[in-house]
Amino acid sequence: MIHTKNLVCSCAIHGVLPRNLMMNSWVCLLVLGFIIFSMGITRAQVKPVFINCGSNSTTVNASGRIWVGDSSGNGDVSLSYSGSVMVVSVSASDVAYADLYRSIRIFNKTSNYSFRSVRPGNYFIRLHFHLFPDAAASTFGITANDFNFVAANHNLTDEIARRSNGSSSLIKEYFLNVSSTHGLWIEFAPTLGSFAFVNAIEIIPVAGELFLNPAGKGMETMYRVNVGGPEIESDQDDDDLWRKWEKDAVYMYSANTGSVIENTSAVSYSNGSNPTIAPISVYTDARTTSSANVLKPTLNISWKFEVDPKFQYLLRFHFCELLYSDPGQRFFMIYIDFKIVDDNFDVLARAGGKNKAYHQDYVVVVSEIKTLWVQLGPETYRTASDTKAILSGLEIFKIDLDEETLGSKSSKNSAMNISLGIIVGVLTAVIFLGLYIFFHRRCNKKTKKPEINTVTNLNPNPSTHWQPLVLLNLDRSASGNETPLSSTAIRIGRRFTITEIRSATNDFDESLIIGTGGFGKVYKAMIEEHVPVAVKRAHPNSEQGLTEFETEIEMLSKLRHRHLVPMIGYCDEKGEMILVYEYMANGTLRSHLYGSDQPHLSWKQRLVACIGAARGLHYLHTGGAERGIIHRDVKTTNILLDGDFVAKMADFGLSKTGPPVDHSHVSTVVRGSFGYLDPEYFRRQKLTQKSDVYSFGVVLFEVVCARAVIDPTLPRDQINLAEWAVRVQREGSFENIIDRRLQTDDYSQESLTMFGEIAEKCLADDRRNRPTMAEVLWNLETVLRLQESYMGVLNGEEPSDEGMRSSSMAEPLRLSLISEEEDDEADANPPEPTRLEESSLLSLDSIYRSHQREP
Structure with a gap:
């Protein structure tokens, strides 16, 4: 695995990644000394190592491999302290590795296995443990090349009982980047008065890009599941990586929600996939959403996994479209811990064809919750032949981007550690306070420099949050500034x-x-x-x-x-x-208003487009990140329409993370588009989510008036659309300035009046008097209901109860004028995510609707 620090040192100065550097032989020669620490070498140069711990035998055949005893005199493997050996009876009918597990290496003090033949590169390291009568008394930690695999005082008996599904053995698998030219060492450190043990060790070199620029130095494999298919034994791995894939049924919340389908023709790998990613047998069958034996066809298919809290987890989904031949025939949604992480998911379009193996990675941050939910379900808002979800495989890896440890993180420390932490903390606080005062005074005397947007380190909420692996672990430059994203971020x-x-x-x-x-x-x-x-x-x-x-x-x-x-x-x-x-087939919203030959939109189509954009902005403000995200460039050219005229927000190059809970704004240089820019932001350089609300108010007037926001060819008092439209709205003659292509019979007078009032509120001079995007969205949906009721009456239908209720609610607007502090607190804290009920599965319709309004 490529460590971020190594990547920065070896490659950032060239502006490209090692994979690209290797395309040019002369460049490769120049940087070979650096790359060897981060890329590794091929398996042709390094052979796998299989060690039978506690044995002096040279030929134990297990799972199709020859295992060498650690005391057989093999010069490539040595022990700093040999400890003792125990031989136990193991039934071959109960354990696949019975021949290996009959011998156990036991240490009552710290000991290292040294593997001098291991060269710099990426490796799978597997440690085998089988319970024996005294194993419950064992507590120890495990470290490999200074990377913590297992925390001190860890009891494997508890973990085996928790994770092994009734088995008496456990194989702990790690993916590790070895950068040292001195080989690999694995340390077993028993707790004082206890002991450590191990039955077998595998070291498998990994060639190729199993993970594209993975974060950190190592990760632990928590689960590897063949969804819908049989168990795949380690000796069936196509790429000699000896990975075992479990069946998924044991992790399913309800077996009735998923049915199995199999391929009818040969499966091949898509671009970016190969046998290193997963064996082809993973993709030859899949599980799809079932509707035959469930109460509702919209129920999702769910898997539940136990995980360790306070870590990040990389989830790798494996897909293969086995039924359809054209894009757009299957759409579905992906949830991780009840949050939508991908919608409109079309496997065939992403993989590049039918029967093409494809994988997609995400990262979730788990703070306190020990259960990780994965759910797939139909996309009910798209027209497709099939909205049943499909999945072929799933892998879950534990990673840590903040520390070099994969051991459990406990909140309890020894008295010495606590005391040391307090002393170090106090000293650090005093030093940083002095430095802050010094530099703050110096900076106040200098002219502000242009801002630089960078990714910050993870700062997870007290709840679980999904974030993809763009990530997240940034080093600092010598000057103390954050390094540019290009040299440090890891992208998915x-x-x-x-x-x-x-x-x-x-x-x-x-x-x-x-x-x-x-x-x-x-x-x-x-x-x-x-x-x-x-x-x-x-x-x-x-x-x-x-x-x-x-x-x-x-x-x-x-x-x-x-x-x-x-x-x-x-x-x-x-x-x-x-x-x-x-691709957004219908282009920009502006192109359907003026300045092009695109067909103009009806009043209802304009309302639906505004509601779609408002939903996107509401998601950014409340559900897109812990502190929300401010778009900062809301305009009609950044609102795109897909083939079904669904509006989507675009262009996030100027976006900023919102202020912390205890701050009212983000201080930043002014950026945005002339005509849409919040005057208060322009004057004070204080950015808030209400700046987006102002820009959206300009968009609303632009949508109904169908003219440029700044038009120098018009009379002086009409050049600026926002100022002119607000003045006309207040004079009560708003209908006189709307798009002439909107015929009187096309729109409800009531809906138009309310629409103008919403836009006017958005353009309030004082941001505290502007509504939130949630309030704007609520009122726009009311406007749409008014329009639909009006159209129904024109068509001879009776007014609906909902339309009557909407009419009665139209005045006054649902806009709460609250203090600046309350406003910021409300915008900064997203609502609690929907949780899975214990009694039944959730309907994807209800989850999706909750995410539309409370993403």
Whole structure:
């Protein structure tokens, strides 16, 4: 595994990743001394090591492999302290590794296994433990090359009882990057008065990119599950990595919610997948959402996994579309701990075809909860032949981006550690207080420098939060500033090569340009199996540049919502800054209002588009991150419409994380688009979520008036749309300035009046008098109900009770004017996520609706 620090040292100065450097032999020679510490070498140069602990035998055959005794005189393996050996009786009918588990190496004091033949690179390390009569009295810790595998005082008997599903043995698997040229050492450290033990050790070199730039130095495999298929034994692994895959049934919440399907033709790997990722047998069958034996077809399929709290977990989903041949025939949703992490998920489109093996990674942060829920269910808001979810495999890895440890983190420490911690903490606080005062005074005397957007370290909530692996572990430069994201962030998502991008865009054919902006040009392109995408390429003199490029990758990697434009991947080869998005067939909202030959939208279509954009912004403000996210560039060209005219927010290059709970704003230099910019933000350089609300108010007036927000060709008092529209609205003649293409019969007077009032409230001079996006959304939905009721009456229908209720609620607006402090507290704290009821499965419809309003 590539450690972030090694990656920075070896590659950041070149602006590319080691994989790209290896494409040029002369560059490879220059940096080989650095890369060897972070990339490893192939398995042809390093053979796997199989050790039978406590044995002097040289040939024990177990699971199709030859295991060598640790006391057989093998010169490549040595022990610093031999401890003692115990021989026990193990039934071959009960344990697959019975021949190995008959001997046990026991240590009553710290001892190291040293493997001098292990060279720098990536390895699977597996430690085998089988219970024996006195094992319950054993407590110890395990460390490998200074990386903590198992915390001190750990009792394996408890873990085996918890995780082994009735078995008396446990194999703990780790993925470790060995950077030392002196080999590998594994230390067993028993607690004072106790002992440590081990039955067998495997060291398997891993060639290729099993994990694309993985975070940290190591990770522990918690679960590896073949979903819908049989158990895959270690000797059936296609790539000689000897991985075992369990059946998923034992982890399912309800077996009735999922049925098994099998492939009807050969399965192959898609781009980015290979036997190193998973054996092909994982993808030849799958489990899909079942509707035959459940109460509702909309119920989700769920798996439940026990995990250790206070760690991050990488979840790798394995998919393969076994039934359909064209994109758009199957859509579904993915949940991790009851949060939507991916919607509109189309396996075939992402994999590039039918029977193509594909994987997708996410990271979840677990603070206190010991149970991790994984759920899949139908996407009920898209039209498709099939909305049943499908999954072929799932792996869960424990990682730690903050410390070099995978051992359990306890809140209880020894008295010595507590005392030392207090002393160090007090001294550190005094030092930092002095430094803060010194630098704060110096900085106040200097001119403000332009801001630099960077990713911050993880700071998890007291609850569980999903975040993808863009991540998250940043080193500091010598100056103390955060290093740029390009040299430290670890990204999840497809990393396109420049060759793939050139092929998809026909070498950036000008005829494929569908948009231009400060960042550069946007091309319509085709990737595998003729899947349309939008490719945004920065030009060399981009007004935005690297900071915005990295910010957009960061934001779109960790944000998933129906009303946010999904990012498919990126390309940063050869100095390029290219982002690849899902193609939005109907372009920008502005193009349907004025300035183009696109068909204009009806009043109802405009309302639906505004509601979609409001839902996207509401998600950003309340559910997109712990402190919320401020878009900072809300305008009609950043609201895109897909093929079904579903509105999605786009362009997150200027986005900022919201203020902490105890702060009312974010102090930052002014950025945004002229005409949409919050005047209070412009004057005071204090950014809040209400700045987005102001910009959205301008969008509302632009939608109904269908004119530019700044038009110098108009009379002086009409140049600025926001100022002019508010004045006309207050004069009571708002209907006189709306788009002339909206006929009187097309809209309800009541809905238009309420719409104008919402826009006016959004443009209040004092941000404390502006509504939140939740309030804007609520009122816009009321406007839509009024319009639908009006249209029903025109068609000869009786007014609905809901329409009558909407009419009675239309005045006054549901806009709460609260203090600045209350406003900030309300915006900064997202609502509690929906929890799975013990009595039954949740309906995906109800979960989805809760995420739409309370993401």
